Amino acid sequence: MNTEILLDTRVHLTPESEKMNISLAFCVPADAEKLRIIYSYAPKELAGAVGERLAEECLLRDAGAFRGEYPAAASFLPLKNLVTLSLDDPHGYRGAAHRQAPQQEHILTASEASPGFYAGAIAAGEWTLTLNVHALVTEFCDCDIQIECEEGEQNA
């Protein structure tokens, strides 16, 4: 079994990245049988006075006149960064991992996939891993992404 690293990168996010999709293209070779995506990001949480102010702004914006019916901003702390992964192969959408964990590992093969992703052919060509920045509350957040593929026995 031959393992090849297809992508190994760090993406530096700031609050301006919130509500953005950051696409990372990578090329899958012919004879690839298995993809492994190793992903982590930090920091995850924000508490303290800055977090409390952001939570209060959020409550005022979305509860509006009903703000008084919700608890104090502090009870919503810590706030969390949420940067999820979604995946596209050369033919279309291959799913997403919408969850909080800041360290994740996923695999995809023709017959199996980690929860959230669609099993199916590991087609040769350009794939795209997208960072979906649902919330970015800290001054910055670094996302580390490594994608490996295993090629078929015939290439070993």
Added chain:
Amino acid sequence: MLEQWFACELHCHTVHSDGDFTVESLLKTARERKLDGICLTDHNTQSGVPEAQKAGILPVLGGMEWTTYFGHMPVLDCRHDVDWRDALPDTIDEKLRQVHENGGICGVAHPFQIGTPICTGGHWDYKVQDWSLVEYIEIWSEGSPFLNTANRRAIKLWESILDKGYRLTPTLGRDWHRPTNNMYPAACTYLLCDGGKLTPEKMKIAIRNGRTVVSAGPLFYFETETGATVGDTIAAGDTELIIHTNTDRADTVPQANGYNPQAVRIFTNGGKMLSEIPIDGGDLRITLPLEAAHWYRAELWGEIDGKPDCQLAVTAPIYTE
């Protein structure tokens, strides 16, 4: 085939997104709750749907909760994944059209949830121009309106859209992620479907046609002498409504609440309460002067576990020509 009411949960998550349920544990828990069918609506993926449909435990309508930056939108039974990532508030109608072109139907989930960063994207910020492109709205999410500000606001939003002449089906979304949660064990959306075996297709048709009742447990609905009911369009004029209430299913759900239905309230355009009638078990008949081009819906009020003034159920509207 006679139509029949089925108890369903239309908003469920598993480990395929951020739920604690495996697909199998979700289905088994749904069956323990005496549910007849569910929609599987994991965040931004349909990867759990094949296993859920193959399991043969309950009918499962496949879907995906579009978990976007500007709102959460459950999309059900869409043949092809339309891209949720570039949905924007001002152009959401185009996305809704693409879902429909692929056979899907669209809902609004928990429109007044507190949004980013507390619950990311949970607050509905989309500016829908043509509400005929949206099939349903969750008027109850995680709790009942009499306890919950967000649900009271959702009912007001729903009524404001009905007032513009659109038809919009009300649903309950438990937003079920794990076995425990803060909603009544027997709460569900009742769907009126062709009788016999429930299928995902029948669930979809019921949602599309406005044949729903949102309930903390009791089955509660009304019909006319000629059998027209919620979701239907009838002629204006004096009309006798026959209002049915029973707790047969709800009482069999483990740890079910105790229900004591006490009053029926009828609402119409502008959120105006037209009538309030005390009830004391059994069916109720009431004749109302229905105006043209209006909507009429019913609510059931009473006690839950001895607690007074609880909203027990909300029907979809019947419409007049």
